Amino acid sequence: MLQYTLRRCVAIVVMLVAISIITFLLFFAIPADPAKLTCGKNCTPALIEANRHSLGYDKPMTTQYVNFLKGFVKERDFPDDKKLEKTNPGSIVHCKAPCLGYSPSQQTTINYIFGRAAPITLSIGLGAFVLWVFFGVLFGVISALRRGKLSDKVLLSVSLIGYSFPTFFIGLIILQILTYKYSLLPEPAYVSPFSNPEKWMSGMIGPWITLAAVYAALYVRLTRAKMLETMTEDYIRTARAKGLSRSRIVIKHGLRAALSPIVTIAGLDLASVIGGAAITESVFNLDGMGKTVIDAIKNVDLPIIVVGVLIAAAAVIVMNFVVDLLYAAIDPRVRYT
Numbered sequence: 001m002l003q004y005t006l007r008r009c010v011a012i013v014v015m016l017v018a019i020s021i022i023t024f025l026l027f028f029a030i031p032a033d034p035a036k037l038t039c040g041k042n043c044t045p046a047l048i049e050a051n052r053h054s055l056g057y058d059k060p061m062t063t064q065y066v067n068f069l070k071g072f073v074k075e076r077d078f079p080d081d082k083k084l085e086k087t088n089p090g091s092i093v094h095c096k097a098p099c100l101g102y103s104p105s106q107q108t109t110i111n112y113i114f115g116r117a118a119p120i121t122l123s124i125g126l127g128a129f130v131l132w133v134f135f136g137v138l139f140g141v142i143s144a145l146r147r148g149k150l151s152d153k154v155l156l157s158v159s160l161i162g163y164s165f166p167t168f169f170i171g172l173i174i175l176q177i178l179t180y181k182y183s184l185l186p187e188p189a190y191v192s193p194f195s196n197p198e199k200w201m202s203g204m205i206g207p208w209i210t211l212a213a214v215y216a217a218l219y220v221r222l223t224r225a226k227m228l229e230t231m232t233e234d235y236i237r238t239a240r241a242k243g244l245s246r247s248r249i250v251i252k253h254g255l256r257a258a259l260s261p262i263v264t265i266a267g268l269d270l271a272s273v274i275g276g277a278a279i280t281e282s283v284f285n286l287d288g289m290g291k292t293v294i295d296a297i298k299n300v301d302l303p304i305i306v307v308g309v310l311i312a313a314a315a316v317i318v319m320n321f322v323v324d325l326l327y328a329a330i331d332p333r334v335r336y337t
Contacts, residue, residue: 019313024065027302027309028207036102054079071099078102078109096317101303105296110307114289120190124280125273127204128211133266136216140223141255147228155220162217171210171283179206181263188284207280215269219262226258233257260327267323268316275312 036043052058055078056067067076068168076285078093093102093109100110125213143155178184189203230236278290289308296304 005325008324011103012066012317012321015317016310016314019201020068020310021065022307023306023313024068025061025244027306046304049095051079051104055102056080068101071095071097071101073097075099100307103296103301103304105301106304108190110303113292113304114307114311117287117289117292119192120286121274121281121290123193123200123204124207124211124277124286124288125270127201127208128215128273129266129270131208131212132215132219132269135212136219137223137255137262139216140188140220141227141250143220143224144227144231145250151225156224161215162213163221165214166277167214168211168283170213170292171206171280174206175284179228185209188286190286207286209282210280211273211277219266222265223258223262226261227254230258234312263326264323267319271315271319272312274315274319 035048035055035057049058053333058066059067070076074097076095078095093107095102095109097109098111100114102108103110103113106113139155139159143152146152174185175188179187185206186202188206189199191199191203193200198308231250236249238254239253244253274290277288278294280286281288281291282294289311293305293308295301296308
């Protein structure tokens with residue numbers, strides 16, 4: 001198990017480096033000049049060229065990428081101009097390691113931008129994840145145990161309807177009708193859970209329900225299908241013959257065996273949300289990582305876009321690794337060497 005974990009950790013580092021190279025080359029090959037974002041409306045060719053030089057955009061792409069990697073272990077200055085640092089040190093922005101870069105449009109470090117946006121996205125994603133897994137699996141098990149009955153048909157119908165609606169539609173209904181018109185839900189806003197947990201939870205209810213409604217619908221149908229398949233296995237009949245209680249058969253033997261594919265898709269879904277729930281954040285006007293990247297695309301702020309892509313890719317790779325480790329805990333038949 002230890003050797004497998006070490007091999008996967010090395011593979012994760014290699015994949016992240018490969019993704020960073022591909023992303024860096026693709027986005028910086030776009031015919032857009034980030035230096036134009038640093039001088040406002042009164043740009044002149046001379047000023048743009050000076051900004052391009054001070055920010056390092058006139059250097060070869062390989063040099064820019066090496067400097068980007070160095071930022072993970074060494075502090076960087078923006079602009080990297082020794083003369084300017086001596087004559088006007090107040091204009092230099094210091095970025096401590098690990099440094100993700102500098103945003104020309106917002107004129108601040110990307111560490112600060114994503115450091116402010118990440119707690120919002122994590123609050124939305126983790127809260128919604130708990131809701132959709134709990135209710136999706138619960139209703140899926142109920143639907144499987146009551147197959148063909150009215151409750152089963154109602155749950156399947158509701159899940160199909162929920163899965164058919166896009167996220168922005170559900171979000172707009174919650175925001176415009178339940179929040180603004182009838183005041184049934186509090187207005188969405190982010191407050192740190194460490195300063196005011198109650199206000200943080202009330203401000204996240206709308207985004208949580210929006211994401212959970214879509215994802216839970218899929219988990220109901222997936223859990224139902226796997227439970228129906230598992231409950232027909234020979235070991236389930238053996239457990240019944242031994243006189244085990246129904247709850248123990250369902251939870252310990254049936255649900256545990258059905259969890260493997262659910263854990264796989266749950267890990268990837270959580271990674272996609274952590275990578276940026278852009279639509280939900282935009283609907284509820286929450287400045288999370290997804291909305292930050294959307295705004296950067298509008299402003300052609302390539303450094304933010306590159307880091308946003310890398311965070312999304314890293315979330316998928318890391319969560320896939322976590323899911324593989326969870327397999328051994330869930331299914332005793334799985335062994336890694």
